[in-house]
Amino acid sequence: MSMFAAARLPSEILFGKGQRHALPAVAAKYGRRAFVCTDERFAATSHFAEILAGLHNAAIDTLVFDRTLPDVPRDSVAACIAQAKNFKPDMVIGIGGGSCLDMAKCAALLLSHGGRLEDYYGEFKVPGPTLPVIAVPTTAGTGSEVTPVAVISDPDRTLKVGIASPHLIAVVALCDPDLTATCPPFLTAIAGADALTHAIEAFTAGSRGADPHLPQQHVFIGKSALTDHFALLAIRLLGRSLEKAYRDGSDEAARADVMMGALAAGCAFGTAGTAAAHAVQYPVGALTHTPHGLGVATMLPYVMTYNLPAATAEIAEVGTALGLSHQEGDAGALAHATIREVSRLFGAIGITPTLAELGLPEDKIDWTAEQALGIDRLIKNNPRPFDLAAMRRLVRAAYDGDISATMM
Ligand SMILES: NC(=O)c1ccc[n+]([C@@H]2O[C@H](COP(=O)([O-])OP(=O)(O)OC[C@H]3O[C@@H](n4cnc5c(N)ncnc54)[C@H](O)[C@@H]3O)[C@@H](O)[C@H]2O)c1
Numbered sequence: 001m002s003m004f005a006a007a008r009l010p011s012e013i014l015f016g017k018g019q020r021h022a023l024p025a026v027a028a029k030y031g032r033r034a035f036v037c038t039d040e041r042f043a044a045t046s047h048f049a050e051i052l053a054g055l056h057n058a059a060i061d062t063l064v065f066d067r068t069l070p071d072v073p074r075d076s077v078a079a080c081i082a083q084a085k086n087f088k089p090d091m092v093i094g095i096g097g098g099s100c101l102d103m104a105k106c107a108a109l110l111l112s113h114g115g116r117l118e119d120y121y122g123e124f125k126v127p128g129p130t131l132p133v134i135a136v137p138t139t140a141g142t143g144s145e146v147t148p149v150a151v152i153s154d155p156d157r158t159l160k161v162g163i164a165s166p167h168l169i170a171v172v173a174l175c176d177p178d179l180t181a182t183c184p185p186f187l188t189a190i191a192g193a194d195a196l197t198h199a200i201e202a203f204t205a206g207s208r209g210a211d212p213h214l215p216q217q218h219v220f221i222g223k224s225a226l227t228d229h230f231a232l233l234a235i236r237l238l239g240r241s242l243e244k245a246y247r248d249g250s251d252e253a254a255r256a257d258v259m260m261g262a263l264a265a266g267c268a269f270g271t272a273g274t275a276a277a278h279a280v281q282y283p284v285g286a287l288t289h290t291p292h293g294l295g296v297a298t299m300l301p302y303v304m305t306y307n308l309p310a311a312t313a314e315i316a317e318v319g320t321a322l323g324l325s326h327q328e329g330d331a332g333a334l335a336h337a338t339i340r341e342v343s344r345l346f347g348a349i350g351i352t353p354t355l356a357e358l359g360l361p362e363d364k365i366d367w368t369a370e371q372a373l374g375i376d377r378l379i380k381n382n383p384r385p386f387d388l389a390a391m392r393r394l395v396r397a398a399y400d401g402d403i404s405a406t407m408m
């Protein structure tokens with residue numbers, strides 16, 4: 001097959017300890033009026049006071065919205081932009097976890113194009129560029145600082161919804177691992193496990209070929225040479241440091257690895273997309289109200305096992321990136337060892353091992369399978385195809401904790 005690659009990324013990605021101090025100079029390139037989206041937690045920190053003072057010293061006027069809620073409820077976005085309209089910002093700065101970054105993207109979208117959030121659900125519905133967004137993450141997980149997606153919870157929909165468009169990519173991603181130092185162990189674990197799932201699903205995604213229409217019609221287009229590069233970097237960094245950062249949140253080197261891993265995973269899945277572990281999490285999350293990162297990580301070893309026949313070589317390569325060694329030519333054994341290692345790592349950081357323990361009601365297994373199968377953009381990215389029977393088997397196996405049942 002001929003070489004194919006695609007990547008859509010911010011204009012500028014800055015990463016490193018202390019990079020938050022670059023924000024005033026970065027923002028000054030985009031104007032003099034910044035609408036800042038954050039949440040009550042971060043707004044109360046000394047980091048935030050310092051950041052605002054830095055912007056003011058650079059003669060940038062700010063208006064702060066500090067009521068972002070986890071998972072971005074739809075109507076909270078309307079409240080957010082109502083506050084900003086008269087301010088007429090030149091840019092939107094999102095500072096916080098994935099929810100604050102997604103809120104900033106939604107605010108930029110509605111301030112630029114009007115209408116209701118619902119008008120933009122799905123792929124390629126955003127008609128043109130938005131106000132520039134500067135994304136400053138304080139968790140190491142979602143990759144939202146570099147991805148073309150905002151995820152919202154809509155009270156009229158059972159599953160969370162996404163707005164996916166290259167126009168939603170932040171113009172600058174500014175990543176300072178010091179901002180993640182306060183993440184408690186459980187948040188470090190679920191955000192980091194989400195990132196590892198992004199990287200592995202992007203790396204094992206189907207390869208959809210070089211059709212020139214594909215990237216013009218779809219946001220998530222399968223694995224390619226460039227996304228693979230980012231995915232392997234993410235897997236290496238998360239493999240060596242996620243457990244360390246979970247056990248000792250003051251380990252700066254581990255924090256930096258995990259944040260860089262989440263960033264690189266975002267660079268991979270923002271173009272390649274994710275697959276079945278994410279598809280199953282959507283209905284599971286809706287029923288159990290458990291965090292996104294926890295649900296995708298619970299599913300990942302089962303999905304990798306289901307995918308083994310279609311992606312043995314890729315899963316073995318994941319194992320090499322995780323630091324496993326193997327006998328030359330024995331990709332099958334290495335692939336199995338890789339899945340065991342992912343399960344071990346997730347167990348060590350407190351990821352729930354089964355859907356039953358996550359709280360999924362047993363009588364919702366079929367419904368979960370039907371809903372997951374309906375999320376076409378994720379299912380078509382999976383290297384091994386699904387029909388309803390196969391999806392039911394996968395969900396049942398993950399419910400029972402019977403990994404071998406996914407091999408059929
Ligand atoms: N846009 C994307 O590409 C993308 C990808 C994956 C997930 N998501 C979405 O992102 C959201 C999840 O984001 P998240 O996991 O970053 O969590 P979050 O933003 O929802 O925050 C969760 C909690 O952690 C707190 N928090 C954040 N940073 C902290 C820190 N440094 N120290 C202590 N507490 C901190 C927040 O205040 C909040 O209470 C979900 O809505 C998910 O669907 C988006």
Ligand SMILES: [Fe+2]
Pocket residue numbers: 142194198278292296
């Ligand atoms: Fe995710």
